[in-house]
Amino acid sequence: MLIDSSTEQNEGLPEAQVRAALIAADDPSASPAERAEMLMEIARGLQLKPRSAQQLHDAVALYRRALELVPESDPLLAARIRAREGTAHQALPDGGAEALDAALECYEAARPHLQTYGLPEELAELDINLGLVTQSQAGIGRARITDAIAHYHHALRVFTRERHPREFAILHNNLAIAYLSIPVIDEAGKLREALAVQSFEQMLQVINLVDHPSEYAMAQNNLGNALQYAPSKHPIANILRAIEAYDEALKVRTPRDTPVEYANTIANKANALCNLPDNPEHPELGNARHLAAARALYAEAHALFSQYGLSGNAAAVAEALIELDSPTPFGEAILPIAKELQ
Known part of the structure; x- marks a missing residue:
């Protein structure tokens, strides 16, 4: 069987990136904040199209190393790194409930500083991810689906149809799925099914x-x-x-x-x-x-x-x-x- 050497080299590239990133993290010519940001960006790159669960674990490791470098005078950078680390935990295919708990811990740690120093869109993105984690936990009986719905509604205050159509559509899709996941056992359940219809219709507007x-x-x-x-x-x-x-x-x-x-x-x-x-x-x-x-x-x-x-x-x-x-x-x-x- 013929081996494509370029493919073979590309498959080793993420490991090389991780090694290079960890070496650069100790480079005294850059400030700690600069090194932390560099590690965060490399970790994000690993998350984009991971070829294995290991690449997501590597991303988590890079985020944690980045956090060690962040100076106390930069709480916003620390919050951004924690929020990104949460998405890596959340994406782990082999993480189970433990990964969801780790993601939730990251998001909750990031929230206060994003709320104080971050952009409204950053906090709204955090609410989307909190909603997704909570929704997954609700599916295994460890959270309330109504809390996930609340997170999505908070995000919709920022991600409006006019200014952020893509996020608006994602949120309404998530809302509709959340509404339909609640058993219809009373009149409130029937109302939620009607709300799901409205959310899908809102999604189809964008x-x-x-x-x-x-x-x-x-x-x-x-x-x-x-x-x-x-x-x-x-x-x-x-x-x-x-x-x-x-x-x-x-x-x-x-x-x-x-x-x-x-x-x-x-x-x-x-x-x-x-x-x-x-x-x-x-x-x-x-x-x-x-x-x-x-x-x-x-x-x-x-x-x-x-x-x-x-x-x-x-x-x-x-x-x-x-x-x-x-x-x-x-x-x-x-x-x-x-x-x-x-």
Whole structure:
């Protein structure tokens, strides 16, 4: 087998960068603050496209060495380094709950000085990351999802649609996912589903099919899911809007280019069709035509899920196909196949 020597050299480059950075950290010709900033920038570079978890661990080590160099007279630089270190912990694929705890500790240590000396955008970015960490901890029962939602709302005070459209879209996507992760057990839960719909709609005001195709497709798919299961006095109207959203997502998602995402979306569309009367003005006439269309979509999704080894999704679709052939009364909703929120 031929070896590409340039690739081999590039793979060793991060290790060489780390060694060079640690040597430069002891260079007396630069001030401690300058050396700390240099280490911070090299660590950030390791985080951009890490080829392994080790590069993220190396980034953490460089951030900590940088903190040792920061003079006490520069609390803002120390806060910035701590905030960046938190993102490295957060990105560790092998860190688990311990990495989340370390990230949270970094963010909380950085907050007071960023609040006093930093830019509003720096504090808002910290709130985004605090929200993400808290949301992950809530998923394992170690935090409250409502605290994550509060962090996102704090960040939205700075990251407005007009001035920071990218961050605005990210925040509303995160908010919608947080809202939908809360079980619907009371009227407040129903309200949160409606808020999720609003957040996806807000997101779609700043992204579009041409400039952000994958994000646009994801948002439309998730908007369809939220619409389909959100409570409404006009459920048929919601289902029709959900189908429109899925069709928008399918302008990007195709069986050739994005087969798994395509399968998710057509399965979700099939769910909606199962609950849509053929004639919305006369729902009592049933939905035989839409059930036939749903059956075809489920079958196509099942084949793709099976082909790509997604046995859980394939089993859920198979169960939905069985339900279609059972005497389920019209209007009794079939459970979602793929509430994809990514």
